[in-house]
Amino acid sequence: MISLAGYHGTEDHGRPPRSSEAVYLKLKQAILDNHYPPGAQILESQIASEFEASRTPVRESFVRLQQEGLLEIVPRHGVRISALSPGDMREIYEVLMSLEPTAVELLVARRPDRVELSGLVRACDDMEKALAGPQPDLVAWAMADERFHMSLARLCGNKRLAAMILTVWDQAHRARMFTLSLRPLPLQSTAEHRAVVDAILAGDGERARDLYFAHRKRGGHELTTIIERHGIQRL
Amino acid sequence: MISLAGYHGTEDHGRPPRSSEAVYLKLKQAILDNHYPPGAQILESQIASEFEASRTPVRESFVRLQQEGLLEIVPRHGVRISALSPGDMREIYEVLMSLEPTAVELLVARRPDRVELSGLVRACDDMEKALAGPQPDLVAWAMADERFHMSLARLCGNKRLAAMILTVWDQAHRARMFTLSLRPLPLQSTAEHRAVVDAILAGDGERARDLYFAHRKRGGHELTTIIERHGIQRL
DNA sequence: GTCGGCATTAGCGCATACGTTAATGGACGC
DNA sequence: GCGTCCATTAACGTATGCGCTAATGCCGAC
Numbered sequence: 001m002i003s004l005a006g007y008h009g010t011e012d013h014g015r016p017p018r019s020s021e022a023v024y025l026k027l028k029q030a031i032l033d034n035h036y037p038p039g040a041q042i043l044e045s046q047i048a049s050e051f052e053a054s055r056t057p058v059r060e061s062f063v064r065l066q067q068e069g070l071l072e073i074v075p076r077h078g079v080r081i082s083a084l085s086p087g088d089m090r091e092i093y094e095v096l097m098s099l100e101p102t103a104v105e106l107l108v109a110r111r112p113d114r115v116e117l118s119g120l121v122r123a124c125d126d127m128e129k130a131l132a133g134p135q136p137d138l139v140a141w142a143m144a145d146e147r148f149h150m151s152l153a154r155l156c157g158n159k160r161l162a163a164m165i166l167t168v169w170d171q172a173h174r175a176r177m178f179t180l181s182l183r184p185l186p187l188q189s190t191a192e193h194r195a196v197v198d199a200i201l202a203g204d205g206e207r208a209r210d211l212y213f214a215h216r217k218r219g220g221h222e223l224t225t226i227i228e229r230h231g232i233q234r235l
Numbered sequence: 236m237i238s239l240a241g242y243h244g245t246e247d248h249g250r251p252p253r254s255s256e257a258v259y260l261k262l263k264q265a266i267l268d269n270h271y272p273p274g275a276q277i278l279e280s281q282i283a284s285e286f287e288a289s290r291t292p293v294r295e296s297f298v299r300l301q302q303e304g305l306l307e308i309v310p311r312h313g314v315r316i317s318a319l320s321p322g323d324m325r326e327i328y329e330v331l332m333s334l335e336p337t338a339v340e341l342l343v344a345r346r347p348d349r350v351e352l353s354g355l356v357r358a359c360d361d362m363e364k365a366l367a368g369p370q371p372d373l374v375a376w377a378m379a380d381e382r383f384h385m386s387l388a389r390l391c392g393n394k395r396l397a398a399m400i401l402t403v404w405d406q407a408h409r410a411r412m413f414t415l416s417l418r419p420l421p422l423q424s425t426a427e428h429r430a431v432v433d434a435i436l437a438g439d440g441e442r443a444r445d446l447y448f449a450h451r452k453r454g455g456h457e458l459t460t461i462i463e464r465h466g467i468q469r470l
Numbered sequence: 471g472t473c474g475g476c477a478t479t480a481g482c483g484c485a486t487a488c489g490t491t492a493a494t495g496g497a498c499g500c
Numbered sequence: 501g502c503g504t505c506c507a508t509t510a511a512c513g514t515a516t517g518c519g520c521t522a523a524t525g526c527c528g529a530c
Contacts, residue, residue: 015310015521016483016520016521018483018484019483019484020483020484043510043511043512044511044512045510045511045512053484053485054484054485054486055484055485055486055512056291056483056484056485056486057483057484057485059295059512059513060294060295060298063295063298063299064298064302067299067302067303068302069395075491075492075511075512075513076491076492076493076510076511076512077493077511078511078512090393091393091394091395091396092395094337094341094393094396095334095393095395095396095399097337098333098334098337098396099330099333099334102329102332102333106329158325158326158329158330159326160304160326160327160330160403161326161329161330161333164330164399168395251490251491251513253513253514254513254514255513255514278480278481278482279481279482280480280481280482288514288515289514289515289516290482290514290515290516291513291514291515291516292513292514292515294482294483310481310482310483310521310522311480311481311482311521311522311523312481312523313481313482
């Protein structure tokens with residue numbers, strides 16, 4: 001997880017570390033890392049003792065994570081970690097197909113300098129590196145891919161847009177990790193990222209947006225196909 | 236405010252009414268109704284006594300409303316009701332220009348029947364009616380406009396997309412109400428809504444999307460112009 | 471007169487206590 | 501043997517208490 005310090009406004013400013021913030025971050029990470037698998041039921045008191053805090057900060061974290069769609073509060077049964085149905089994946093990809101191309105377009109319109117874009121370029125480099133050797137490192141590739149998309153969201157200059165992208169991206173995180181080994185080597189995906197960066201560097205917003213849209217569409221289609229072929233119902 | 240029962244998963248299922256839910260709803264309504272003006276500082280204990288609840292449900296509401304961008308928790312100073320800068324308005328309109336046309340396109344792709352679309356048609360009728368008489372009723376127009384956009388979001392079949400539209404729409408609610416009397420009579424806006432509905436009824440997704448995008452773009456431009464001309468810095 | 475430091479206290483973050491509800495298991499009746 | 505009802509208790513939703521932090525105001529010194 002790469003956090004977007006800012007929009008949801010909960011990063012500290014040198015204040016005493018808040019237990020509720022720590023619980024929130026650790027719990028979120030644990031969910032994304034599949035430490036609590038989808039469908040799992042967890043009790044407030046269980047998390048409270050695991051994280052050595054009282055129920056109050058745990059409840060606060062639950063509320064926040066519920067709004068982010070990572071879990072659902074079920075009265076008397078604690079929380080249920082959200083599982084994504086194929087329909088949810090469709091929703092997420094529809095949202096990303098709408099927001100991410102817009103983010104690219106906004107980024108180009110801002111006329112960013114090469115320094116700002118260095119993160120994107122490096123993420124591309126890392127994706128290529130991860131697939132270059134005789135033993136492709138899929139996890140490294142996925143991390144670079146994530147870095148690429150997070151950077152792009154943050155660079156677009158629209159905090160709300162960035163936060164929305166991050167939210168659904170987080171929701172889909174586990175599913176992406178799970179399907180990583182089921183899909184063909186992401187060589188084309190990597191090339192598409194590079195093409196987007198090139199268009200951004202060239203200042204061609206329309207081309208960048210269209211490339212990005214195509215990338216997202218193909219990726220979504222690929223994932224949908226995998227989910228269907230494997231008959232996956234929840235992830 | 237028109238609530239999207241569902242996505243954020245806090246509607247009740249015949250359970251005992253929860254105080255925290257009541258506080259959340261009333262507080263949100265109060266903010267949208269400008270009962271607490273932007274920039275206002277409110278203390279937990281103040282809301283608690285006003286709403287006759289303890290601090291716990293108030294805190295929970297604060298957390299939720301902060302994530303929705305309606306207020307900001309400022310330690311030791313309670314919460315500050317969010318004020319929108321011109322930059323915020325730009326962000327909101329960029330998001331809506333991305334999401335709403337997508338929603339329209341998705342709606343048309345679902346091939347909705349006339350019954351499903353009746354809410355949209357009625358909202359259009361009401362907008363026209365509100366402007367028809369010798370004394371145009373701007374508030375009635377704004378309510379119908381809001382109903383139109385909320386219906387569209389909900390009809391698109393993508394809960395996440397709908398929730399996102401609702402969130403930013405809520406953020407901009409006060410600003411829209413405030414500028415209502417500063418802008419020209421929304422005759423063109425009303426006509427544009429009608430055109431979008433016609434395109435939806437005709438099943439022409441691409442036209443509907445383009446019309447909607449143009450509508451949103453023009454509306455955003457109009458609002459931006461007003462804000463600039465009046466030198467408004469916070470609303 | 472102004473600035474700085476200290477005391478006071480407001481307000482919060484967290485822990486915990488309390489009452490309520492619903493889930494569970496056992497016992498009894500059919 | 502099975503179903504139903506009641507008792508038990510687990511878990512939550514809310515209230516409240518506690519200790520800590522920082523904001524505020526006052527007083528004294530320069």
